[in-house]
Amino acid sequence: MKIGVIILQILFIHVFLFLGAALKEIVALPIPASMFGLFLLFLALCLHIIKLEWIEKGANWLLAELLLFFVPSAVGIVNYDEIISFQGAEIVVLIGVSTVMVMGMTALIAEKVTKRKGSEQL
């Protein structure tokens, strides 16, 4: 029963994906169809064209299982194994250093802006 609802709602979410693909044909911007779909769904929710209940269970399932959907692509790495093992360690260091910089800068900026805006927030 619950699975049926989730499947139906995911099919309904596909309608927005297809509408997004159609919109991409008209608007010549390098933006993926799924992103147009996201905007259309968001708009439809804001304008109360569709109700949150119609898609909420399906959307929650998709987002909860998001990690599952890129497991197959990660398996595809075996097609590149010799190059990865060659520079793998350097790449891991690169990602680590860069991620520390990204998180540090983002946190400092956000903290500064929040504190300047006034301490009543949060």
Added chain:
Amino acid sequence: MMMVLCILGTYLIYRLSKKIYGKWPFPLFHHLLLAPTLLIVAISVMHVSANQYLDATKWLTHMLGPATVAFAVPIYKHLPTVKKYLGTIIISTITGSLVAIFSTFALSKIIHLKYDFMTSILPRSITTPFAIEVSKEIGGLPTLTTVFVILTGVIGGVVGPSVIKWLSIQTPIAKGLALGMGAHGAGTNKALEYGEQEATFSSLAMIFAAFITLLLGALLIPAMI
């Protein structure tokens, strides 16, 4: 038959990996590393080639499309928070996205990364469905991008709490934005350990970072590389 077997196998191994990581939360046991590793072992034991496997599981990968569309739901639900903190969210995620792209670019120059590796690694800081689109746009390889995004998530989940501690970050908004900006979904997962507010800001940072990087991917990156 092959399709059912591969999809079911992937699902079961993914569930199992999640359970193992839940029990022993050691970075190398992260289900995003463990599941692909176990699957690679499984398909090589069963003499299934990687391309056969990828073809059989294309329906799972296809779900990234509707999953991207589904991000409209959390944005809609958090609309009051987005409106209230829009300025802070935008300033922080623009800064974070620029730092992500430029530092990744500079570091990949230092280690002399091959051109198609570099274009694949630039969008690594955002969630996979978006990163793949940016990667395709700038000439990267989607599979490599997926792997770099996963590595970023796993590494970000490990270093995130230390960064927050070193810089003595106090506000939930800054903690959440940093985790979501730096480590997308994995960061948001980590943010849940801090609290509901941190997780909300983390998922918002993840979405805003995806939008911003998508724009930068279309405008800035082609001029840079």
